[in-house]
Amino acid sequence: xxxxxxxxxxxxxxxxxxxxxxxxxxxxxxxxxxxxxxxxxxxxxxxxxxxxxxxxxxxxxxxxxxxxxxxxxxxxxxxxxxxxxxxxx
Amino acid sequence: xxxxxxxxxxxxxxxxxxxxxxxxxxxxxxxxxxxxxxxxxxxxxxxxxxxxxxxxxxxxxxxxxxxxxxxxxxxxxxxxxxxxxxxxxxxxxxxxxxxxxxxxxxxxxxxxxxxxxxxxxxxxxxxxxxxxxxxxxxxxxxxxxxxxxxxxxxxxxxxxxxxxxxxxxxxxxxxxxxxxxxxxxxxxxxxxxxxxxxxxxxxxxxxxxxxxxxxxxxxxxxxxxxxxxxxxxxxxxxxxxxxxxxxxxxxxxxxxxxxxxxxxxxxxxxxxxxxxxxxxxxxxxxxxxxxxxxxxxxxxxxxxxxxxxxxxxxxxxxxxxxxxxxxxxxxxxxxxxxxxxxxxxxxxxxxxxxxxxxxxxxxxxxxxxxxxxxxxxxxxxxxxxxxxxxxxxxxxxxxxxxxxxxxxxxxxxxxxxxxxxxxxxxxxxxxxxxxxxxxxxxxxxxxxxxxxxxx
Numbered sequence: 330x331x332x333x334x335x336x337x338x339x340x341x342x343x344x345x346x347x348x349x350x351x352x353x354x355x356x357x358x359x360x361x362x363x364x365x366x367x368x369x370x371x372x373x374x375x376x377x378x379x380x381x382x383x384x385x386x387x388x389x390x391x392x393x394x395x396x397x398x399x400x401x402x403x404x405x406x407x408x409x410x411x412x413x414x415x416x417x418x
Numbered sequence: 419x420x421x422x423x424x425x426x427x428x429x430x431x432x433x434x435x436x437x438x439x440x441x442x443x444x445x446x447x448x449x450x451x452x453x454x455x456x457x458x459x460x461x462x463x464x465x466x467x468x469x470x471x472x473x474x475x476x477x478x479x480x481x482x483x484x485x486x487x488x489x490x491x492x493x494x495x496x497x498x499x500x501x502x503x504x505x506x507x508x509x510x511x512x513x514x515x516x517x518x519x520x521x522x523x524x525x526x527x528x529x530x531x532x533x534x535x536x537x538x539x540x541x542x543x544x545x546x547x548x549x550x551x552x553x554x555x556x557x558x559x560x561x562x563x564x565x566x567x568x569x570x571x572x573x574x575x576x577x578x579x580x581x582x583x584x585x586x587x588x589x590x591x592x593x594x595x596x597x598x599x600x601x602x603x604x605x606x607x608x609x610x611x612x613x614x615x616x617x618x619x620x621x622x623x624x625x626x627x628x629x630x631x632x633x634x635x636x637x638x639x640x641x642x643x644x645x646x647x648x649x650x651x652x653x654x655x656x657x658x659x660x661x662x663x664x665x666x667x668x669x670x671x672x673x674x675x676x677x678x679x680x681x682x683x684x685x686x687x688x689x690x691x692x693x694x695x696x697x698x699x700x701x702x703x704x705x706x707x708x709x710x711x712x713x714x715x716x717x718x719x720x721x722x723x724x725x726x727x728x729x730x731x732x733x734x735x736x737x738x739x740x741x742x743x744x745x746x747x748x749x750x751x752x753x754x755x756x757x758x759x760x761x762x763x764x765x766x767x768x769x770x771x772x773x774x775x776x777x778x779x780x781x782x783x784x785x786x787x788x789x790x791x792x793x794x795x796x797x798x799x800x801x802x803x804x805x806x807x808x809x810x811x812x813x814x815x816x817x818x819x820x821x822x823x824x825x826x827x828x829x830x831x832x833x834x835x836x837x838x839x840x841x842x843x844x845x846x847x848x849x850x851x852x853x854x855x856x857x858x859x860x861x862x863x864x865x866x867x868x869x870x871x872x873x
Contacts, residue, residue: 332484335425365422374422386484405429407486409420414677415670416424 330379330386331360331409334393338402340371347396348375348404355389356381376409432487436643436705437671439678440698441491442478443619444471445626445634445691448497448535454507460520463502467494467524467533470633470688475529477685481678489678490840494525495624495636496535504547511554518558518565525564532607534566534624539614542576542863552582555589559604560596566622572612572809574816578864583809586610587802587858591825594794598827601835605824606789610805612812612819617692618748623785623820634691635683636748639675640698641667643705645731649713660714661734668695668738676743694748695739696784697731699759701842707731707752708761708771719761720771728752729782749818751784757837757844758789766845767834773804773847781811786820791835791844794827801825803854806864814867 334352336344345362352359352375361376379386390406397404431437451462471494478492499517503509518536525533536558538548555567569586572578590610594602609623616627619636626634648667652659675693683690699707708719711727732751740746754776756762765771773790780786786808792801805821812819824844826835831848 333420333425335429337426337429363422367422367426372422372426374425390483403433405486408484410677411485411487411674412420412425412428415428415673416420 332377332379332406333409333412334375334377335405336373336397336402337370338400341400344371344373344400344402347400348393351392351396352377352389355384355392357389431641431644435641435647436700436702437641437674438488438490439637439675440640441493441619441638442474442489442678442682443493443495443624443636443638444474444686444688445495445617445630445636446470447626447630447632448499448502452502452505454505456506456513456516459502459506460516463517463520464524467496467521468527471528471530473686477682480685481681485678487674487678491532492530493619493621493624494528494530494533495619495626496521496533497626497628497630498537498539499535500538500545500548500551503551504545506547509547509550511550511557514551514554515558515561518554518562522562522565530564532564532566532621534568534621535626536565536567537569537625539570540579540582541570541573541612542579544582552585552589555608556592556596556604559593559607566607566624568609568611568614568623568625570611570614571805572813574613574813574869575866577866578612578806578809578813580806580858580864581861583806584802584858584861586805587798587800590801590823591798594825594827601826601829602794602824603837606822606837606841608822610821612809613817615748615818619694620696620698620749622822630691631689633688635679635686635688636691636694637675637679637682638694638696638698638748639671640696641671642697642699642707642710644671645697646704646706646710646713649710657730661730664731664734665738668735669742671695672739672742690745692745692747693739693743695735695743695746695750696748697735697752699753699755700840701758701760701763703760706759706761707754708759708765712761718768718770719765720775724775725778725782728754728779732783749784753785753788754779754783755789756847757791757842758840759842763843763845766847773849777807777811780808780819781815785818786812788820788822789824789841789844790822791824791826791829791846792849793830793846794825795830796825796849797853797855799853799855799858800849802858804849806858810864
């Protein structure tokens with residue numbers, strides 16, 4: 330199952346390291362990363378693939394949510410289809 | 419990979435502009451539960467609902483989590499209960515209320531927040547069971563928490579059943595009096611329709627129509643805040659541009675509804691029915707249909723020009739949404755429930771928005787006079803006359819119209835009634851003080867209108 334991880338907030342050291350560590354721990358594979366500054370906000374977008382059948386989606390979102398709160402970032406994990414269906418015909 | 423700007427746009431719509439899926443509504447046919455014995459019927463109704471909808475809430479929550487899109491309500495609509503009452507041996511109001519209580523219990527067991535379909539379709543005439551069901555509505559709504567009721571009193575093909583209109587004025591009044599301790603709250607669960615639709619997922623008017631299947635998933639999307647924010651970028655532009663902007667936004671919102679509907683249908687193993695692309699406001703700031711109209715350039719919702727603005731909005735929402743979903747249905751358009759819309763609450767408090775203006779607005783919006791609190795001493799015949807006026811608009815214009823008014827006991831013009839939650843705050847709006855009693859007492863039927871020579 331493919332999903333998009335979006336990290337929005339103030340740029341700081343260790344964002345990619347912390348986020349990718351959590352993903353690694355939950356057997357989530359990173360397929361693509363892009364980062365940019367949008368409206369003065371650091372925005373990192375990762376396309377990831379959930380490879381474990383046993384680790385629930387919620388565990389990953391909860392872990393990232395906690396990490397985001399600790400660093401003052403907003404982190405979303407959403408299945409890819411929501412974006413493709415909304416923006417592609 | 420998807421464009422980062424598009425990803426951020428979607429997240430902004432959800433986080434900042436209140437985009438949500440308003441409801442996943444499972445339609446369940448109760449036709450197979452009909453029978454002569456009330457206890458057997460109640461047993462079958464409870465079993466059928468709790469079996470078919472047992473995973474509804476869980477699936478809704480899973481989708482919410484995985485797609486990151488809030489799904490506010492999970493609900494159930496059933497086929498009109500009047501048909502069950504008709505099939506009973508010695509049907510009575512008490513037996514009808516027992517079915518209402520069974521629906522309430524089943525809804526609580528599966529965890530949904532409303533169950534609709536305590537309904538009767540009497541647009542031409544009554545059956546015995548329908549008459550009994552309608553008479554039982556005040557007791558049924560006062561003795562349950564989650565049951566919603568609707569009655570269809572008119573249609574373009576049948577005309578208006580004025581006997582039912584008269585009766586519904588009295589029923590609305592009784593329902594308010596039965597729940598005087600909550601300012602007539604039960605009336606918020608009662609809708610009187612003309613041209614009711616069979617696949618509406620929104621409460622309180624949802625029921626599963628006679629032409630529907632065994633079980634179906636219908637989804638209602640929302641997002642007035644998203645449309646308002648999109649229009650902020652269109653300041654000073656002409657109406658062609660405004661309509662285009664609304665269409666594009668409605669398309670995106672509906673795509674999300676379509677995705678959720680397909681996903682829910684797949685996970686529950688239930689066929690997908692329709693997406694209802696209605697702009698349904700909530701009392702949250704920034705989630706108001708009135709603010710969209712004001713964004714178009716009106717100082718206050720209710721000012722002259724409001725009907726034109728709403729007509730454009732309603733039409734553009736449909737045009738944008740139709741292409742985004744395989745099956746569009748329900749009420750689809752813009753809702754104008756006064757107590758549930760921050761902008762309308764404010765306009766009504768200031769006197770900018772009156773019942774007369776709202777009536778005009780219902781000619782071009784998706785439903786009708788919705789969530790309007792009127793003085794508690796309003797005579798039943800005046801409520802019937804309000805229903806008759808709305809039904810006439812629906813009948814002549816071949817559209818759905820409805821009346822959901824709350825004659826709040828003991829309240830008068832200028833008072834404010836707090837319902838809380840999604841139902842919001844209702845300023846008590848004045849109604850005409852001139853009597854319609856003689857008119858309503860005539861009874862009978864208003865014949866169906868001519869469908870040609872349109873002027």
